Amino acid sequence: MIEILSSSALATVQDQGREGYLRYGVGTAGAMDRLALAVGNLLLGNPDDAAGIEIPVFPFRIRFLEDMAFAITGADCLARLGERQVLPWWTMHAKQGDVLTIGVPTSGTRCYLSLAGGVDVPVVLGSRSTQLRGQFGGFNGRQLQKGDVLKASGLDARAAASQDALHAAGFGTVPPEYSLPSPQALPVADAGETTVRVLPAAEYECYRPESLEAFWREGWKVTPQSDRYGYRLAGPNLVSTHAIEKRSHGIVPGVIQVPHNGQPIIQLRDAQPSGGYPKIGTVIEADLWRLAQARIGTKIRFVQTTYPQAVAALEELAGYLGRVRNLIGLYRSSRH
Structure with a gap:
């Protein structure tokens, strides 16, 4: 106890x-x-x-x-x-x-x-x-x-x-x-920035080209309003090409939504399971641990990825855990 x-x-x-x-x-x-x-x-x-x-x-x-x-x-x-x-x-x-x-x-x-x-x-x-x-x-x-x-x-x-x-x-x-090198951003991320891979989501194409360029190029500051429910980010305003009105629909941890103020929110482990804001991207499952360690006041950089690359990243993560498991097993067996 x-x-x-x-x-x-x-x-x-x-x-x-x-x-x-x-x-x-x-x-x-x-x-x-x-x-x-x-x-x-x-x-x-x-x-x-x-x-x-x-x-x-x-x-x-x-x-x-x-x-x-x-x-x-x-x-x-x-x-x-x-x-x-x-x-x-x-x-x-x-x-x-x-x-x-x-x-x-x-x-x-x-x-x-x-x-x-x-x-x-x-x-x-x-x-x-x-x-x-x-x-x-x-x-x-x-x-x-x-x-x-x-x-x-x-x-x-x-x-x-x-x-x-x-x-x-x-x-x-x-x-x-x-053991798991950080994804490489362009331009190169500054020291202290957290880099995560992102898949474009359902409403990605609904945003102006200059907003999409800024989404990938800029560092997004983690604001003090962030917690286990979600990270509220500050950066350039993301502007849609037209008004987007959606009914509430299912969301999962990692989804990046854009409310009316144009400042994205990354939904995290305590997020509600539905929401109506448009979705511009989703942080891949294999990088959510990186996101979890981002400090208030630091910046997050997004790197565009593909579904096959996201699956490969999960396999890489499983490989790391497998190596840790094997090394611990070898150490314990040598101590018996």
């Missing part, structure tokens, strides 16, 4: 998301950076669908109420377990009473705390993820608060995961940004 010591808001329990319920008006929720959570679970020997804690506001502090293995992935945070430094993308063991402090990231914006066995909360509609809009799932359907006590999963699963993590102690992996 762990106790939340921090009063920082917005930390939530998340897994890989709630699939198959968009038709009923239930959004996907889930980790913004699914890749980081997936690697945290691999490092600990957890099931792929185990839940962790997504942390977007720092510092964040917890106390371990029992001995437990854990890992921190995602944003490169300055973390300490008592007086010991905690490396990112690494497995460590905490003793009962140890306090973990996760400081402000040096890069990225969200980190993930994974526990051996996964965070033990009820499965609701096939997922342990917190659905903030509907106030269900996760820990009582809300953000974590100071004084909350969370359990790891059942004893057998936790014991097995802890044993796996024991053999992985002192072992970690290379963050994905070093």
Whole structure:
């Protein structure tokens, strides 16, 4: 078990998301950076669908109420377990009473705390993820608060995961940004900009040529009005060739909509499953983890891609996870 010591808001329990319920008006929720959570679970020997804690506001502090293995992935945070430094993308063991402090990231914006066995909360509609809009799932359907006590999963699963993590102690992996090169933008992206690949969407051809050129050329600033529901961007006004009136229709995380003010919104994990704004593009699934780590005030650059290239990017992502899984397996087998 762990106790939340921090009063920082917005930390939530998340897994890989709630699939198959968009038709009923239930959004996907889930980790913004699914890749980081997936690697945290691999490092600990957890099931792929185990839940962790997504942390977007720092510092964040917890106390371990029992001995437990854990890992921190995602944003490169300055973390300490008592007086010991905690490396990112690494497995460590905490003793009962140890306090973990996760400081402000040096890069990225969200980190993930994974526990051996996964965070033990009820499965609701096939997922342990917190659905903030509907106030269900996760820990009582809300953000974590100071004084909350969370359990790891059942004893057998936790014991097995802890044993796996024991053999992985002192072992970690290379963050994905070093193994999965960033897409190349033209003109070349500046340092600190996040580059993601985008497929043109249904109303793409409804925008003026100069607006489409600016969409691909310019960096789009992530405004303070951004959150898990969506990133509101600031940049050149995107102007349509004619008035676009649409009924509400289905949308998914990654869809880029353009409201009447011409400033795009990228729908994210907590977005509602329908909307009526025209769609100019969609960030491909393989790049949503990059998007999740974009900081407020930084810029996002869009790179046009094709459907076959988007599929290949997903395969590349799966290849990275496969390599991580294999390396962890080899390390554990050498420790037995």
